[in-house]
Amino acid sequence: MDVVVRCQDVKKTFGTRTALQDITVKIPSHQVVGILGPNGSGKSSLFRLILGLNQPDSGEISVLGRKPGWNNNHQIAYLPDRARWYGDHTVEGAFQWGMDLLPGFDASKANELADWMEIDKKMRVDGMSKGQEARLMLIMCLARNVPLIVLDEPFTGIDTPSRERIIDALIDRVTEREQTILISTHEIYEAEGLFDSVFFMNEGRVELSGPAEELRAKHGSMVELVGKMSHGGRGR
Amino acid sequence: MDEQEIGILRLGLDFSQPLYEQIVEQMRGAIARGEIALGEKIPSVRELAHGLKINPNTVMSAYKELERDGLTETRRGQGTFITSAQEKVDDFRSEWAEQVIDEFLGKMENLGYTVDDIQLVIQRKKEDKE
Numbered sequence: 001m002d003v004v005v006r007c008q009d010v011k012k013t014f015g016t017r018t019a020l021q022d023i024t025v026k027i028p029s030h031q032v033v034g035i036l037g038p039n040g041s042g043k044s045s046l047f048r049l050i051l052g053l054n055q056p057d058s059g060e061i062s063v064l065g066r067k068p069g070w071n072n073n074h075q076i077a078y079l080p081d082r083a084r085w086y087g088d089h090t091v092e093g094a095f096q097w098g099m100d101l102l103p104g105f106d107a108s109k110a111n112e113l114a115d116w117m118e119i120d121k122k123m124r125v126d127g128m129s130k131g132q133e134a135r136l137m138l139i140m141c142l143a144r145n146v147p148l149i150v151l152d153e154p155f156t157g158i159d160t161p162s163r164e165r166i167i168d169a170l171i172d173r174v175t176e177r178e179q180t181i182l183i184s185t186h187e188i189y190e191a192e193g194l195f196d197s198v199f200f201m202n203e204g205r206v207e208l209s210g211p212a213e214e215l216r217a218k219h220g221s222m223v224e225l226v227g228k229m230s231h232g233g234r235g236r
Numbered sequence: 237m238d239e240q241e242i243g244i245l246r247l248g249l250d251f252s253q254p255l256y257e258q259i260v261e262q263m264r265g266a267i268a269r270g271e272i273a274l275g276e277k278i279p280s281v282r283e284l285a286h287g288l289k290i291n292p293n294t295v296m297s298a299y300k301e302l303e304r305d306g307l308t309e310t311r312r313g314q315g316t317f318i319t320s321a322q323e324k325v326d327d328f329r330s331e332w333a334e335q336v337i338d339e340f341l342g343k344m345e346n347l348g349y350t351v352d353d354i355q356l357v358i359q360r361k362k363e364d365k366e
Contacts, residue, residue: 032291164289171285175292192251193290213254213294220252 004029004148004180005050010059012045019045021204023059027182029147032174032194034212035184036226037201043184044081046201047152050182051078064147074103077141081152081184091121091136098140110143117165131162138166142173149173149181155189163189170194188223198222202229242287243279244272255290259298267307267318268329275320278308 005027012020020042027033035043048054049061052068066072089097091114098105114121117135125133134154141149155163167190170181174194185191199209207229208215212222219225239248247262249255266272278284281299285292299316302308306324310316319325344354 031293167289168286171289171292172282175282175285190289193249193255193288193294196291196293213256216252217254222251224252 001026002029003027004064005182006060006062007046007049008060010049010056010061012049012054012056018204020049020056023204023206025199025206025209027180027199028197029180030178031196032170032181032183034191034195034198034222035182035201036188036198036222037186037229038226039186041186041201042204043186043201044152045204047078047080047150047182047184050150051076075146075148077102077104077144077146077149079137079141079151079154081156089125091119091123091125094125094136094140095121095143098143102140102144104145105140106143106145109145110139113139113143113169117169130157131159134158135162135165138169142169145178147179149179151181151183153184153186155185155187155191160190167191167194186226188226192222195222200225200229240287242284244276245279245284247284247288249288249290255288255294256298256301259284259288259295260301263298263302264305264307264328264332267325268332270325272318274318274322274325276318277314278316278318280315 003026005025007023007025010020010023011018023042023046035046037043045054049056050063050068051073052063052070061068063072064075095105095107095110095114098110099107111121114136117139119132119135119139123132125136128136134157138151138154141151154166158166170183171194173179173181183191183195195212197210198212198215200207208219208225215222215225219228239246245263245266247259249258263272263278272278279287281292281295284295288295299308303310303316305328307319307328308316309319341351341354349357
C-alpha cells in the first residue's frame with residue numbers, strides 16, 4: 001500500500017483545547033478517503049497539519065513523503081472549510097487567477113467542469129448562491145493536476161442538487177484518477193458509496209479505520225457508524 | 237432500498253452491506269434467471285458508478301468478477317457485454333447451484349441432520365407449497 005499521509009504520535013493543542021491526541025495513521029494514496037466524525041472531532045485540525053498551516057506540538061507527520069509546508073503545497077489542492085476568496089471576480093476571472101497562481105491548474109478542465117456543474121462563466125462570484133459558490137470552489141480544486149486533493153466539508157450547507165453534482169464530479173475524477181482525494185465530512189449525505197477507505201475521528205483521535213467495504217461487512221453503513229460514534233460509542 | 241435503472245440493469249444497494257458483493261450477486265441472478273438477454277451491452281463502469289453514486293473502483297471490481305465467472309466479456313473499444321454463449325450461463329448456473337447446495341448440506345449436517353432427515357424436511361416444504 002502506498003501512503004500519502006503518515007502521522008506518528010501527532011499531538012496538537014490550541015491553548016487549553018486538545019485538537020489532536022496521539023494520532024498514528026497511514027492514509028493510503030490513489031484512493032478516495034473519507035475523514036468522518038462529528039464537528040470538533042479534529043478533522044480540520046488534521047487537514048491544517050497536512051497543509052503545514054499549523055505545526056504539531058509533538059510527533060511526526062509527512063505528506064507525499066515530505067515534511068508539510070509551503071514548499072510541499074504546490075502538490076496539494078485544498079478546499080478549506082471556510083473560504084471566500086474570489087468575491088469581486090467573475091468565474092472566468094477566478095479561472096484566470098487559477099492559471100496565474102495555482103500550480104497544475106488546467107483551464108480547459110475547469111471549463112469542462114463548469115459546463116457540467118452548470119456554472120455560468122460570466123457570473124460574478126458575489127452574486128452566487130452558497131451552492132453555486134461551493135461548486136466553483138470545488139472546481140478550483142478538481143481542475144488541478146496535483147497528486148493530492150484535500151476537501152474540508154465540501155457538502156456542508158449545500159442544497160441536494162449541488163451536492164449531487166459535486167459527487168458526480170468526484171466520481172469522474174476517480175475514473176480518470178492519478179490522485180488521492182481526502183474528504184472530511186460530519187454528515188455523510190449521498191457520499192456513502194464514494195469512499196475507498198475511511199477514518200473515523202472522535203475527540204481528537206482516530207477511533208476506527210479501514211477499507212469501506214470491510215467496515216460495511218463488520219459494522220454496517222457509514223451513516224450508522226457516524227451515528228454510533230457521535231453518541232459516544234466506540235464502534236468496535 | 238431503492239432500485240435504480242441504469243441501462244438494462246436494475247440494481248438496488250443496501251449501504252449497510254458490502255456494495256461489491258451486492259452488484260455481483262444481483263447481476264449473476266439476473267443473468268442466470270434470463271432477465272438480461274444474452275449478448276446485451278451493459279452500462280460502462282462510469283455510467284453505473286454515476287447511476288448508483290458509488291466509487292468506480294467498486295464497479296470495476298464487480299465487473300472483473302463477472303468476467304471471471306464467464307458471464308460477461310469485454311470487447312475492446314466497444315464496452316462490456318453479457319456473454320452470447322448460453323452454455324456459459326448454464327455452466328455458471330449449475331456450478332453456483334452446486335455451491336449453494338453444498339453450503340446448505342454442510343450447515344444442516346452441522347445441526348445433526350442426515351441426508352434422509354433433510355429429504356423429509358424438503359418433502360414437507362414441497363407439500364406446504366402445493
